[in-house]
Amino acid sequence: MAQLIIPTPLRKYSNEASTFNTEAFTIEQAIEELITEYPDIKPHLMDANDKIRGYIKIFVGEDDIRALDGDQTELKADSVVSIVPAIAGGSVSIPTWIGERSRYISVVANN
Template identity: 40%
Template sequence: MPVKVMIPTPLRPYTENKDSVEVEGQTIDEILSNLALKYPQLKRHLFSEDGRLRNFVNVYVNEEDIRYLDGGDTKIKEGDVVSIIPAIAGGNFQEKIF
């Protein structure tokens, strides 16, 4: 069953600039694996060298974080939408002292 996967702007160059793609799979792990097979350049941005999902990559099913569901084993049903959301961090805060 194909599932719609939403691709964030920073990762679109690796999916032919598509904002969403259709990927087969019944669980999040299957979907992400198939996504990496379909778009090989995307793999290093999603997975570490040991094959685990990178810590800064958040995955949602219908706006629910998979960390609060069944993680990679989260089952997908027809009509579900998977979103990949990279965590954003950084910046530099310096307190001005007068």
């Protein structure tokens, strides 16, 4: 039975369950089963077209499914599937940075 590891930030939508066991044959089926069990998790995993959101990566073992067969990647009984949210940020927001750059260009242009 394959095991899905639910990321900590999404466990408030899975009744605090950290793992989910499934006999699904593919990633797509496993995610469908997870969403059936915990419907509140769906908007955090899937976009409006029912595709896995761009900022969510899925790993089988240590392999990103984008380098395998995507959501049709097959699962084995001992597969460990990790749902991985993007973790990123930074000190300057993009609009602010663009604004600073525009001012810089403006200053240069005026000199």
